[in-house]
Amino acid sequence: MSELPPIPRPEQRPLPPAGGPRKIVLPPHRQRAGRPFRVKAREWISRNLFPSLGGTILTLISAGFLGIMVVGILWFVFFDANWNVITANRWLLFAGSFPREEAWRLWTSIAVVMFLIGLAYGTWSSLGRRDTLFIVLTGAFVIFLMAHGGATIWSSIWFLVAIGLLYLGYYLTVWMPRETSPRRVWHQRIVGGLLALSLPLVLVILMVAGGANTRQFDGFVLNLILAPVGIVGGLVVAIPLALGRASNMRTIKWTCTAYIEVVRGAPLLGWLFVALFILDDVIGGDLIIRTMVVLAVFTGAYMAEYIRGGLQALPRGQYEAAQAVGLNQLQAMQLIVLPQALRISIPPIVGQAIAIWKDTTLVTIILTLRELKGNADSAIAQSEFIPDRIEAYVFVAVVFWVVAFMMSRISQRVERAQGIGER
Amino acid sequence: MTDELSPVDIIAESAGPKAAAAVQPATNGEGEVFSPRLAGSQDIIITENVDKWFGDFQALDDVSLRIKEHEIVVILGPSGSGKSTYIRCLNRLEEHDAGRIVIDGIELNEDVRAMAAIRSEVGMVFQQFNLFPHISVLSNITLGPQKVRHMPKLEAEALAMQLLERVGIPEQADKFPAQLSGGQQQRVAIARALAMQPKIMLFDEPTSALDPEMIKEVLDVMQELAESGMTMIVVTHEMGFAREVADRLVFFDEGALVEQGTPEHFFTNPREERTKLFLSQIL
Numbered sequence A: 001m002s003e004l005p006p007i008p009r010p011e012q013r014p015l016p017p018a019g020g021p022r023k024i025v026l027p028p029h030r031q032r033a034g035r036p037f038r039v040k041a042r043e044w045i046s047r048n049l050f051p052s053l054g055g056t057i058l059t060l061i062s063a064g065f066l067g068i069m070v071v072g073i074l075w076f077v078f079f080d081a082n083w084n085v086i087t088a089n090r091w092l093l094f095a096g097s098f099p100r101e102e103a104w105r106l107w108t109s110i111a112v113v114m115f116l117i118g119l120a121y122g123t124w125s126s127l128g129r130r131d132t133l134f135i136v137l138t139g140a141f142v143i144f145l146m147a148h149g150g151a152t153i154w155s156s157i158w159f160l161v162a163i164g165l166l167y168l169g170y171y172l173t174v175w176m177p178r179e180t181s182p183r184r185v186w187h188q189r190i191v192g193g194l195l196a197l198s199l200p201l202v203l204v205i206l207m208v209a210g211g212a213n214t215r216q217f218d219g220f221v222l223n224l225i226l227a228p229v230g231i232v233g234g235l236v237v238a239i240p241l242a243l244g245r246a247s248n249m250r251t252i253k254w255t256c257t258a259y260i261e262v263v264r265g266a267p268l269l270g271w272l273f274v275a276l277f278i279l280d281d282v283i284g285g286d287l288i289i290r291t292m293v294v295l296a297v298f299t300g301a302y303m304a305e306y307i308r309g310g311l312q313a314l315p316r317g318q319y320e321a322a323q324a325v326g327l328n329q330l331q332a333m334q335l336i337v338l339p340q341a342l343r344i345s346i347p348p349i350v351g352q353a354i355a356i357w358k359d360t361t362l363v364t365i366i367l368t369l370r371e372l373k374g375n376a377d378s379a380i381a382q383s384e385f386i387p388d389r390i391e392a393y394v395f396v397a398v399v400f401w402v403v404a405f406m407m408s409r410i411s412q413r414v415e416r417a418q419g420i421g422e423r
Numbered sequence B: 001m002t003d004e005l006s007p008v009d010i011i012a013e014s015a016g017p018k019a020a021a022a023v024q025p026a027t028n029g030e031g032e033v034f035s036p037r038l039a040g041s042q043d044i045i046i047t048e049n050v051d052k053w054f055g056d057f058q059a060l061d062d063v064s065l066r067i068k069e070h071e072i073v074v075i076l077g078p079s080g081s082g083k084s085t086y087i088r089c090l091n092r093l094e095e096h097d098a099g100r101i102v103i104d105g106i107e108l109n110e111d112v113r114a115m116a117a118i119r120s121e122v123g124m125v126f127q128q129f130n131l132f133p134h135i136s137v138l139s140n141i142t143l144g145p146q147k148v149r150h151m152p153k154l155e156a157e158a159l160a161m162q163l164l165e166r167v168g169i170p171e172q173a174d175k176f177p178a179q180l181s182g183g184q185q186q187r188v189a190i191a192r193a194l195a196m197q198p199k200i201m202l203f204d205e206p207t208s209a210l211d212p213e214m215i216k217e218v219l220d221v222m223q224e225l226a227e228s229g230m231t232m233i234v235v236t237h238e239m240g241f242a243r244e245v246a247d248r249l250v251f252f253d254e255g256a257l258v259e260q261g262t263p264e265h266f267f268t269n270p271r272e273e274r275t276k277l278f279l280s281q282i283l
């Protein structure tokens, strides 16, 4: 978010360091409390695991459970399971019907995105030892899988290249001075712009000059494309929605509320059906594009509510101070209110991002149905119920919506009873 | 506290020579009293018959008050008497429902431009500081000058440093608000308001959220500000400050302006029963 780093005093502005570690003053909520003292392992164990008779019993029971589970899992992994299913179908799982000869397009996309992530990391954050460990471990794991499955040497090389690019991007940007200066602002804008362009860029790499068509986006690759669209598109939709719902202007408020309630009233699968059947009849176009729109619209409604929560959690004094300093509405929103509200709503937004990431699997159902629909359209077009299919979906949708709407109402009632909703 | 003396008497006594010398207060011919040092000043804040309603609750009831340039006015009154509401009307954080408010020749009404003009003429300091927690102390102060006055960044930073010197905490510039003590935060808030170079400063109980040992550092800054000629309206329960610094005390009760006068007047012979009761409770 727009986080202004601390600024050194004018007369003491330090020269940008030539490299090496730099001390960054983090805002207090990002500072980790230092460990006041190191506790001896034995002390820790006796205090946390065996504090009393009851505690000891609980510890033993949980340890028993854990042990059984771990042994069971390991047994399965190493003896029972037949991983050939995975290794034999690596490509099917990873990219499905994506043409195999075009694999370099996938790898290039991944490498480009990794590079951009590296740039972003270097610009706004720093890679700690844990991040590095995580990357190395996952890398080793993936390479192990590939080697085990007899993957081509090329995919391993590509993979290493991608990780290398991540670090290259990181070291390209991390040395830059952190205090706000016009140069840094431009640097941030450029990196932000590249990130925003990454999705179109990936689509171009995948599709242009004899690449795949959207019907061939499949498997894990499809999820990898759809989820970021849903998440980023959702955020883009959510911010104005949240502000609109919090607005004083009745028409805007009601429109945004209606949007949110209607969208939340049906499950994602329902909206994907809408994308497949109803939108097809109404606006046509590519199914994947329609699916992307539905994902963004759907995620946006949920994220808007989380952001609204953040807006409400912000003390009224913040708005007033912004006004008293002379900022106009727009500036107050952009500089004071939104940065804080978004920060407050990060945890639920991340939760929603994870949910949408998993829910992109539902798209597969739709894609399967697309084939059925194609068959159905030609084979049983004369069946007497086909013209009524929209009605059937509408009926189901309304039933779903009514129940979900009631839930939302009840939660609002609870909110109001606790005085959270109003300030 | 002794039985023989009422609290008011104690104050009168401790005021000592000052009370005895009893400067003859000047008047402006409308029955309003102000101290002699303001004899040549113009009225900079004019409120006439101001009403404010919250739903069907009347928070301000026909408040008329004129304040001169460079004047220090301390507003007293019991909780819920409308003190905050009154000064919040002065920079239009609240909109008044009836009457007129004219500040430095600008009438407060629906006009957005008037509001913007007022906001940069009138600085406000809140009881809860209301610093922006997500940006550094220095950015808190430079924000207004940069975004509203379009001051170049370096100039704004130089101004901010100057103000931090003035409130005595230049070394805190790079910290975040939550890393400061309450007294330091409130001084930053004062610097932030001053950065807009206002003509008038409003203080709504600036020391009420502070631990006792920090109250003085904030009052000292306010006193210095008063001596520099700032027009100030201060809601406070700090009677020492009121007596030492204020030109005029104004007493609110139930949304109405009940009584006003010099500190001497208030601490020696308040006229209204409600004023006497209030003073006896808080002193």
Ligand SMILES: Nc1ncnc2c1ncn2[C@@H]1O[C@H](COP(=O)(O)OP(=O)(O)OP(=O)(O)O)[C@@H](O)[C@H]1O
Residues within 6 Å of the ligand: B054, B057, B059, B077, B078, B079, B080, B081, B082, B083, B084, B085, B086
């Ligand atoms: N936004 C609001 N909505 C409804 N009522 C309000 C609102 N703001 C203030 N009031 C009411 O108006 C009255 C005056 O409030 P105000 O805050 O001006 O009192 P105050 O004199 O500043 O009191 P305190 O010393 O406790 O700060 C109170 O009864 C309060 O409940």
Ligand SMILES: [Mg+2]
Residues within 6 Å of the ligand: B083, B084, B085, B204, B205
């Ligand atoms: Mg108040």
